[in-house]
Amino acid sequence: MRITLSTAESVNGARRKLAWFVLQGNGLYFDAGGLLKGSHTSYHVDGNVFRTSPATEHRPRFQGTQVPLAQFRGWHQLGFVMLGKSMLARNPVLKSRDERSPNQVIAVPIEGLPSDTLNIVLELVHAESRWLEEAAEFRVPDGALQRRAEIGALEILITLLGHESNLLIRPTQDGFIVAHRNERFSTNRKGVKYVAEAYSQA
Numbered sequence: 001m002r003i004t005l006s007t008a009e010s011v012n013g014a015r016r017k018l019a020w021f022v023l024q025g026n027g028l029y030f031d032a033g034g035l036l037k038g039s040h041t042s043y044h045v046d047g048n049v050f051r052t053s054p055a056t057e058h059r060p061r062f063q064g065t066q067v068p069l070a071q072f073r074g075w076h077q078l079g080f081v082m083l084g085k086s087m088l089a090r091n092p093v094l095k096s097r098d099e100r101s102p103n104q105v106i107a108v109p110i111e112g113l114p115s116d117t118l119n120i121v122l123e124l125v126h127a128e129s130r131w132l133e134e135a136a137e138f139r140v141p142d143g144a145l146q147r148r149a150e151i152g153a154l155e156i157l158i159t160l161l162g163h164e165s166n167l168l169i170r171p172t173q174d175g176f177i178v179a180h181r182n183e184r185f186s187t188n189r190k191g192v193k194y195v196a197e198a199y200s201q202a
Contacts, residue, residue, distance in 0.1 A: 001102045003149045004094065005032070005120075005158055008107035012089035017098075018108070019081075019120060019158065023151045027069060030156075032120050033081035041079065043124075045069050055197045063195065072154065075129045075138075078122040080187060082169040082176065085116055085162075106147045106158065113145070113162020117170055121185065123157040130155075137183035141166035159185075 005019040019032035027044035039053040042060070047068040050060040066076060088110070099105050110118065125132075132138045140146055143163040149156045161167050168179050168187045178187035187194070 001104065001151070002098070003104045003106065003151060003156065004098045005106050005108065005147070006094045006098075007088065008109040009111055011091075015094040015107070016088050016091040017094055018083075018091065019122065021149070021151055021156055028124070028151070028154075030078065030122065032079070032122055033083050043069065043078070051195070053197055069154075072124070073126045073128050075126075075132055075184075076124045077184075078124055078156075080122065080168060081120045082167075082171070083118050083120070084171070085110065085113075085118060104149060106149055108145055108147060108158075108160055110160075110162065113143075113160065115162045115164050115167060117162070117167060119161040119168050121157075121159040121161065121168070123159070123184075125155050125157055126153075127155070132184075139182060139184075141181050141185055 001023065003021040004017055007016045007018065009015070019030065021028065021030040027042050029040050029042050031040040036054060038058055041063070042050045042052070043066065044050070045068055047065045049063040049066055051063050052058060052060050067074065094105065097103070140159060141161060143161075143166050145160040147158045149158070166181070168181065168185060169176050180186040180188050183189070
């Protein structure tokens with residue numbers, strides 16, 4: 001089964017893909033943002049995480065070890081993405097096969113997000129840890145759009161940020177700046193090592 005996050009609106013004649021997730025025998029595979037061909041992250045049943053993208057020369061690069069999927073009972077940030085709304089017309093087109101059962105499409109209305117920049121936050125959560133959403137340090141920023149998708153025994157949480165007041169990453173003339181909203185919605189938590197990839201769509 002494949003879960004695809006797409007725009008609810010047509011962008012240059014078609015709905016556009018924003019992210020995808022697939023649960024296969026050896027792990028969870030996913031990607032978000034511009035969906036560069038072949039780019040994805042894989043979270044394997046043994047807990048090993050790999051990234052494949054132009055930044056890794058399209059070869060799986062070890063990112064670290066998490067709790068094995070079968071033993072996962074917590075809350076884990078899979079990653080976050082910054083993308084410009086003006087570039088969405090270059091994202092892949094949503095196709096009819098993406099909506100065929102058992103596949104699932106989650107549509108998000110981006111026109112209600114006024115910023116020219118979008119942030120997508122991807123998280124993995126187990127039912128036993130959903131109580132954390134009520135904690136102050138885990139609350140969703142005001143104005144955020146949130147969607148959920150069950151994938152096996154786990155749940156994918158997808159949060160879209162598109163207001164200047166809630167962005168975690170925003171572009172500058174010569175790079176980007178990051179923000180800390182709370183323990184959950186942060187791009188600069190103390191002691192956390194981040195791996196960044198940056199691409200322009202020329």
